[in-house]
Amino acid sequence: MRILLSVCATAFSFLVPLSGWAQPQEMSDCASCHEDISKAYTSGVHGQAVKNGNAGAPDCAMCHADAHNDAKTAWRPSSQEFRKAVPDTCGMCHSEIAEQFKISVHGKAVEQGIRQAPICTDCHGEHNIISPKKIDSPVNAANIRETCARCHGDVRLTRRFGLPADRITSFDSSFHGLAAKSGSQTVANCSSCHGVHNILPSADEKSTVNAKNLPATCGKCHAGAGSRFSLGTIHIAEGKQEPEGLRWVRLAYLFLIPGVIGFMVLHNGADWIRKFRMLRIQGIPHSSLHSAHGEGEIRMLPMERLQHILLAVSFIVLAWTGFALKYPDEWWARPLLLWETTKTVRGVVHRAAAVVFMAVTLLHLCTLIFSKTLRHHWTEMFPRVQDVRETVMNFLYLLGLTKHKPAISSHSYIEKMEYWAVVWGAIVMILTGLLLWGNGLALRYIPKPWLDILNSIHFYEALLATLAIVVWHFYFVIFDPEVYPMDTAWMTGKSIRKRGNN
Ligand code: HEC
Ligand code: HEC
Ligand code: HEC
Ligand code: HEC
Ligand code: HEC
Ligand code: HEC
Ligand code: HEC
16 A cells, blocks of 8 residues: 555656646746756856856856747757757857857858757857866867867768868878877867857958968967968868879878888798798708807997997887877877877977987988098998899899899898988988978978978888888898897997808
């Protein structure tokens, strides 16, 4: 009996609010029925303001006049009339913003009754609105990309309104987007360029991203940007709309990288298999490949060894900190990016390593100018016609296309290719890197599309160099059975590789 009663009571308490029967006297206390929304409202900026006695902040009734008035439909938040009126509702108090918003592309679309266009609450939330300065706000600098992407990354929406579909991906692959993904909040987000409540199509002269206004917009952060040259396209996506020069650079590297690295893999793979067969299957003793430690001529002079160590350390740090920008989600990148929201640790370390790298380059140049011994040793690195023959013959031999192993000079084509690749790579990386480092100055004197090309070269050349070091250099100094586990020349100056063996 007691159970039956309590079931009835529960059912009754459910039915009462729905029936509207008990509403008239309780309507003012919205919280008693709309519990979740009231909670959200209380934690939001408006609820907090009301709680703190700010009479200017809205309560439920102010935004929901006539709620539950069955004679009108406009009180229902899902109705078109209600949505359309939201800018005015918020505009009762935030009038300046509402006026600005109404003449923006979004505001005009709302006015035309386009449901997909954002009203105030689509960006700010409805009841739990908080200050944009708080990290949890959907319009906080850290979250703006996500908020715009909800619509501008939506394929159906962009197709329907004829908007470019690549805005999010192109932002993500830009320097700003990459740095933002790493956590930086000083770089540009969608709103830094497009504005917030005053967003207009770029074709509109009043738009912050109209070509005419870009120098000022970029100039907020890059003083003097574009004052001499037009800035060009900003959202650059691979494919059809990519500027011509950029496409050529990408295509060139997309042939060069597989070509060069492919040759290296074939060359070293064949070499390894041949030596493996000799040692393991034919049973030739390992020692016959080595010259004993300490024997042999000096291959690296002390000065060269010092340069090599500095180069190696700065190269590894540069590669790590550079690729961390492009791949911020990888495990090896994360530790570096821990402080990125407040400090640009990654960028600073990258630049410090670049300074060391440039110093080594300079040191190398100076020692060649001032030391006769080093210069003499260096001339042995000059390519000769003979090297071409040795390369071809040895490659054919390694692939098993000739039986005869060709004699190879002491400073072989392998070392020479390595050395000149480093020289070439260093020149390219230093030139492009310096212009990107000095982007403030560069944006003033160089058209932006050129910077995009430099940026692209900087990335692809780094990729090529890193792969070459791993596949080519590491093979000959580490994985080659002749020297495994390591060629000691970089420490002792003497190689355990037999002279002329390769
Ligand atoms: C006695 C309980 C009760 C009280 C008090 C109450 N409501 Fe409601 N309200 C409901 C119920 C139940 C519904 C859903 C019924 C419907 O959609 O018609 C609803 C619907 C709504 C809706 C429409 C939701 C939608 O999705 O269309 C709004 C807006 C609303 N209430 C606002 C308020 C406001 C503002 C107050 C205080 C001034 C308030 N309500 C007080 C019970 C209540
Ligand atoms: C600053 C204005 C504002 C205040 C204050 C406000 N609302 Fe709302 N509310 C809105 C807007 C705008 C929507 C519709 C959002 C949309 O559909 O995008 C909405 C939607 C709703 C809905 C229906 C949609 C849903 O989320 O279920 C209910 C119910 C509601 N509000 C109740 C309340 C109650 C109760 C309070 C007070 C605790 C309150 N609102 C305070 C602006 C406000
Ligand atoms: C009745 C007046 C009123 C209405 C209507 C109103 N607001 Fe507010 N709003 C305020 C007041 C007052 C504050 C300041 C609260 C504080 O700082 O303590 C505020 C603060 C805010 C803030 C935080 C600003 C900041 O810098 O911290 C945002 C965002 C905001 N409102 C958005 C909205 C949106 C969106 C709507 C419409 C859905 C809306 N407001 C409707 C009065 C109103
Ligand atoms: C497309 C997304 C978007 C829409 C739509 C939008 N806002 Fe904002 N709003 C933002 C962003 C982003 C910020 C933060 C700007 C900043 O940090 O300077 C902001 C900041 C604010 C602020 C606090 C800062 C200030 O300038 O005082 C208020 C208040 C505000 N908006 C109200 C509104 C109102 C009212 C509407 C509707 C008329 C609206 N917003 C529509 C994105 C939007
Ligand atoms: C709720 C969905 C929505 C959100 C959120 C949104 N937009 Fe939009 N946006 C639209 C729609 C829909 C249009 C097309 C309006 C039209 O053409 O009538 C548009 C148009 C634009 C345009 C003009 C495009 C053109 O060429 O006409 C720009 C620029 C723009 N939005 C930038 C932004 C930025 C920046 C943000 C984030 C701060 C943002 N939008 C957030 C839906 C959204
Ligand atoms: C560094 C400045 C900058 C940033 C950051 C930026 N944009 Fe743009 N955006 C522009 C410029 C400039 C244009 C004009 C066309 C062009 O140059 O690509 C544009 C064009 C657009 C358009 C096409 C409509 C038009 O007005 O031409 C949309 C939509 C758009 N951006 C959305 C976004 C979104 C969403 C984000 C964030 C994910 C974003 N933009 C980030 C500068 C920027
Ligand atoms: C909110 C500030 C802000 C705005 C606005 C801004 N940038 Fe940047 N931008 C940065 C920051 C911060 C960096 C990183 C600078 C550094 O590390 O040296 C950067 C870096 C760059 C770089 C160099 C990195 C690279 O690899 O390409 C270029 C080029 C650039 N911005 C172009 C632009 C252009 C063009 C605009 C205008 C359409 C613009 N920025 C608008 C903050 C901004």
